[in-house]
Amino acid sequence: MLNPADAAFAQRLATLLPEGTLAPAEPRYLEEPRRRAVTPQALLARPRETAEVARIVSACAQARVGLIPWGGGTGLVLGQVQPEGPAPVILSLERMNRLRGLWPEENLMIVEAGMTLAEVQAAADGAGRLFPLSLASEGTARIGGNLATNAGGTAVLRYGNARELCLGVEAVLPDGSVLNGLTRLRKDNTGYDLKDLLIGSEGTLGVITAATLRLFPQPAATATALLAVIGPEAALELLTLAQIRTGGAVTTFELIHAQGLLFLDEAMPELRQPFADRPDWSVLIEIGLAPGLDPEVVMTGLYEAAEAGSLVRDGVIAQSGAQARALWDLREALPEGNRRIGAVVSHDISLPLSEIAEFLRRAGPVIAAIGPFRVNCFGHLGDGNLHYNVFPPKGGRAADHRDKAGSIQRAVHDLVHALGGSVSAEHGIGRLKTRDLEAYGDPAKLAAMRAIKAALDPAGIMNPGAVLAP
Amino acid sequence: MLNPADAAFAQRLATLLPEGTLAPAEPRYLEEPRRRAVTPQALLARPRETAEVARIVSACAQARVGLIPWGGGTGLVLGQVQPEGPAPVILSLERMNRLRGLWPEENLMIVEAGMTLAEVQAAADGAGRLFPLSLASEGTARIGGNLATNAGGTAVLRYGNARELCLGVEAVLPDGSVLNGLTRLRKDNTGYDLKDLLIGSEGTLGVITAATLRLFPQPAATATALLAVIGPEAALELLTLAQIRTGGAVTTFELIHAQGLLFLDEAMPELRQPFADRPDWSVLIEIGLAPGLDPEVVMTGLYEAAEAGSLVRDGVIAQSGAQARALWDLREALPEGNRRIGAVVSHDISLPLSEIAEFLRRAGPVIAAIGPFRVNCFGHLGDGNLHYNVFPPKGGRAADHRDKAGSIQRAVHDLVHALGGSVSAEHGIGRLKTRDLEAYGDPAKLAAMRAIKAALDPAGIMNPGAVLAP
Numbered sequence: 040m041l042n043p044a045d046a047a048f049a050q051r052l053a054t055l056l057p058e059g060t061l062a063p064a065e066p067r068y069l070e071e072p073r074r075r076a077v078t079p080q081a082l083l084a085r086p087r088e089t090a091e092v093a094r095i096v097s098a099c100a101q102a103r104v105g106l107i108p109w110g111g112g113t114g115l116v117l118g119q120v121q122p123e124g125p126a127p128v129i130l131s132l133e134r135m136n137r138l139r140g141l142w143p144e145e146n147l148m149i150v151e152a153g154m155t156l157a158e159v160q161a162a163a164d165g166a167g168r169l170f171p172l173s174l175a176s177e178g179t180a181r182i183g184g185n186l187a188t189n190a191g192g193t194a195v196l197r198y199g200n201a202r203e204l205c206l207g208v209e210a211v212l213p214d215g216s217v218l219n220g221l222t223r224l225r226k227d228n229t230g231y232d233l234k235d236l237l238i239g240s241e242g243t244l245g246v247i248t249a250a251t252l253r254l255f256p257q258p259a260a261t262a263t264a265l266l267a268v269i270g271p272e273a274a275l276e277l278l279t280l281a282q283i284r285t286g287g288a289v290t291t292f293e294l295i296h297a298q299g300l301l302f303l304d305e306a307m308p309e310l311r312q313p314f315a316d317r318p319d320w321s322v323l324i325e326i327g328l329a330p331g332l333d334p335e336v337v338m339t340g341l342y343e344a345a346e347a348g349s350l351v352r353d354g355v356i357a358q359s360g361a362q363a364r365a366l367w368d369l370r371e372a373l374p375e376g377n378r379r380i381g382a383v384v385s386h387d388i389s390l391p392l393s394e395i396a397e398f399l400r401r402a403g404p405v406i407a408a409i410g411p412f413r414v415n416c417f418g419h420l421g422d423g424n425l426h427y428n429v430f431p432p433k434g435g436r437a438a439d440h441r442d443k444a445g446s447i448q449r450a451v452h453d454l455v456h457a458l459g460g461s462v463s464a465e466h467g468i469g470r471l472k473t474r475d476l477e478a479y480g481d482p483a484k485l486a487a488m489r490a491i492k493a494a495l496d497p498a499g500i501m502n503p504g505a506v507l508a509p
Numbered sequence: 510m511l512n513p514a515d516a517a518f519a520q521r522l523a524t525l526l527p528e529g530t531l532a533p534a535e536p537r538y539l540e541e542p543r544r545r546a547v548t549p550q551a552l553l554a555r556p557r558e559t560a561e562v563a564r565i566v567s568a569c570a571q572a573r574v575g576l577i578p579w580g581g582g583t584g585l586v587l588g589q590v591q592p593e594g595p596a597p598v599i600l601s602l603e604r605m606n607r608l609r610g611l612w613p614e615e616n617l618m619i620v621e622a623g624m625t626l627a628e629v630q631a632a633a634d635g636a637g638r639l640f641p642l643s644l645a646s647e648g649t650a651r652i653g654g655n656l657a658t659n660a661g662g663t664a665v666l667r668y669g670n671a672r673e674l675c676l677g678v679e680a681v682l683p684d685g686s687v688l689n690g691l692t693r694l695r696k697d698n699t700g701y702d703l704k705d706l707l708i709g710s711e712g713t714l715g716v717i718t719a720a721t722l723r724l725f726p727q728p729a730a731t732a733t734a735l736l737a738v739i740g741p742e743a744a745l746e747l748l749t750l751a752q753i754r755t756g757g758a759v760t761t762f763e764l765i766h767a768q769g770l771l772f773l774d775e776a777m778p779e780l781r782q783p784f785a786d787r788p789d790w791s792v793l794i795e796i797g798l799a800p801g802l803d804p805e806v807v808m809t810g811l812y813e814a815a816e817a818g819s820l821v822r823d824g825v826i827a828q829s830g831a832q833a834r835a836l837w838d839l840r841e842a843l844p845e846g847n848r849r850i851g852a853v854v855s856h857d858i859s860l861p862l863s864e865i866a867e868f869l870r871r872a873g874p875v876i877a878a879i880g881p882f883r884v885n886c887f888g889h890l891g892d893g894n895l896h897y898n899v900f901p902p903k904g905g906r907a908a909d910h911r912d913k914a915g916s917i918q919r920a921v922h923d924l925v926h927a928l929g930g931s932v933s934a935e936h937g938i939g940r941l942k943t944r945d946l947e948a949y950g951d952p953a954k955l956a957a958m959r960a961i962k963a964a965l966d967p968a969g970i971m972n973p974g975a976v977l978a979p
Contacts, residue, residue: 142863216953229933230950483687
């Protein structure tokens with residue numbers, strides 16, 4: 040059993056830290072973006088140095104006080120809020136936001152966990168390099184949280200998740216020891232891969248305090264288009280065609296369903312849309328090109344080949360950066376359109392690429408059998424990652440259908456699982472999906488996870504209740 | 510303490526398995542390529558199915574009998590031989606060599622651990638795809654061993670190590686349970702990353718029985734050249750230049766020192782060499798090109814830019830596949846040349862890219878202070894991975910200098926460590942480098958590794974003595 044981070048504990052902890060490190064947590068540290076749960080009370084710690092993090096973790100371990108590592112607070116699965124149990128320490132990394140180094144010739148940088156993702160991108164850009172991780176909340180999300188949750192986003196297809204973009208981490212382990220893993224090495228086969236164990240563990244095995252990140256050459260040119268495709272199968276054939284024609288240079292391949300465009304008509308009528316009639320399925324495609332290739336030539340050639348193969352029926356090829364930006368604005372408006380309509384329930388799923396069409400065929404009737412809902416499906420098709428979100432009938436309100444949310448979600452997740460998919464493609468488990476992990480997770484994997492958690496965090500202080508239910 | 514795999518144990522185990530699964534181990538299972546150590550005696554198990562592997566591991570766990578997972582036996586750090594201790598079971602995966610599936614449109618395949626790397630490459634090639642892992646022993650090495658040791662090779666720069674090429678594994682854990690992780694998903698954030706924990710653990714945390722591997726489009730064309738560079742710094746500048754000019758399409762960037770070419774003159778005089786005088790430093794560069802780019806134009810443009818920047822002094826650009834093959838033959842002859850001369854001691858090191866030149870400047874005098882040795886340094890410069898091998902003076906024999914091997918190795922490893930490098934870039938720890946891991950490894954990392962090993966393999970049956978010394 041854990042103890043609360045009460046006044047006596049705060050007082051003892053304060054003697055180990057510079058003045059101003061501790062404070063009662065203000066509401067913004069206790070909430071999460073969709074306001075589905077709050078932490079009732081917590082002690083806020085905002086250290087400036089790794090050694091201070093180590094002292095805090097060590098004190099928590101000795102006193103058996105729970106601790107929630109806190110980045111930008113943008114997570115969507117309740118990994119940053121603890122509605123029940125003794126008051127925890129919220130360990131915010133926001134003051135650890137230094138760029139420790141950037142080596143353009145090595146294509147890497149060392150950043151502290153509290154830099155926002157946008158700051159990390161800007162630092163890379165300033166050195167003529169690309170840090171490709173990109174997602175909607177990048178202005179607020181911090182890189183430590185991106186790594187702890189193995190964040191995905193819109194460039195995974197070409198560059199990988201947060202995991203693939205990280206060469207090493209510095210982290211404070213649950214006993215307060217500091218793992219010094221800030222390697223600048225591309226190859227290092229000396230022992231177990233603790234970096235990847237910490238990445239995606241959502242703060243349950245340690246606190247990432249800094250990381251070595253991979254950088255890339257900036258593409259010489261970018262080709263962007265919005266293409267209306269015949270259907271989901273055609274979209275996948277288009278992806279294969281694009282990869283072969285560009286030598287694997289497709290950066291983004293985002294699927295958009297007509298429902299999303301209709302929601303934008305409803306919720307954001309001021310937004311100009313490129314197609315007069317909203318196509319059933321369209322794809323936002325972006326290709327990062329090597330020098331010597333003309334973006335318009337490459338994209339036009341792709342379009343013509345796709346047309347010859349009856350994969351596309353219409354398309355808009357961006358002729359300028361501004362036109363490309365307008366296409367992206369449309370894609371990025373989709374979540375906001377969803378928010379304004381109000382979803383009954385959302386799903387962050389992934390599927391084997393060749394099962395996506397089958398999933399879409401079978402999921403529609405499954406949901407229709409529960410009620411007359413509208414479905415908006417969009418997402419990172421190139422990664423097999425769909426955001427399959429279910430909305431009330433036109434004119435209805437999500438709140439009036441909440442009683443159906445559980446059965447919709449179960450039906451969708453059962454189908455995803457049956458097709459070899461995942462019920463959390465990029466958002467993680469947090470506290471929202473611990474039951475799903477138990478229901479769908481491999482038993483040997485769960486047993487090994489519990490053994491590792493118990494071995495590294497015997498008191499269970501690190502983000503208690505997240506990932507593995509008590 | 511472990512028990513031997515004696516006749517009584519063999520008899521009990523035989524009752525659980527199809528006839529012919531067990532046999533006394535022939536010598537080839539007891540040796541390693543450089544004949545530095547042997548396993549005195551072992552029981553050989555050659556299962557055909559994952560369920561049989563699980564029964565073998567389970568029986569070993571119950572009887573506390575040690576077990577060495579065995580691939581192609583090509584490892585270079587004694588991970589496959591156990592000179593001391595009770596006779597183990599050698600668990601060879603060679604009969605588990607089926608291709609379980611290949612999905613070209615998903616760019617992935619599922620293979621059993623016992624396929625040789627060359628067979629895996631051929632299966633991908635047959636489907637018009639590339640599996641890029643490539644190394645000298647690919648005809649013998651098996652993919653399970655490649656994954657267990659996180660193999661590197663010549664295409665890491667572009668495609669990553671074995672780790673980055675694997676999406677998921679099926680493995681038998683030390684308690685005999687089967688981890689079913691053969692996902693066909695690109696994104697799956699449901700729990701801890703056990704795949705990457707098993708990869709690189711060298712058989713000490715479980716036996717990989719099958720894996721999902723990533724495939725890639727085959728490059729439309731390949732540009733290959735051997736360029737004489739001004740020095741190691743210039744080589745790195747050339748790499749940066751090449752990456753920027755090709756949008757990161759450099760597949761291979763191998764450094765070659767004059768000593769390696771002189772060894773070939775000595776040991777393989779029949780081999781034709783492209784440069785009349787042996788340049789101090791040269792680089793074998795290969796670029797995989799997207800459609801629409803002419804390999805000769807790209808490589809000639811790179812050469813001219815490098816010449817303008819005073820980075821190169823001479824070069825041979827392959828005009829045909831045969832010429833490219835001849836340049837590769839030269840690179841691949843280097844290890845054979847080394848073998849014929851006979852090294853006193855070899856090093857598989859990596860360094861931050863911008864420390865390589867500094868290392869080379871400082872290492873020469875350090876070795877000269879120990880004796881009049883010749884050094885051949887070659888390797889995967891793009892990954893910062895050098896094979897820094899030390900040879901007897903001309904006319905001398907390695908055997909006469911073995912007493913110096915320890916002090917040379919210590920001096921090299923100390924210098925590597927001081928510069929932020931690794932003493933095992935791609936070969937792993939095995940039983941050869943457990944002391945190095947203890948000497949140079951991060952204490953928090955070692956403690957966490959021991960905790961994980963004890964949690965997953967409490968009896969210590971999995972590859973006993975490898976990676977973590979008892």
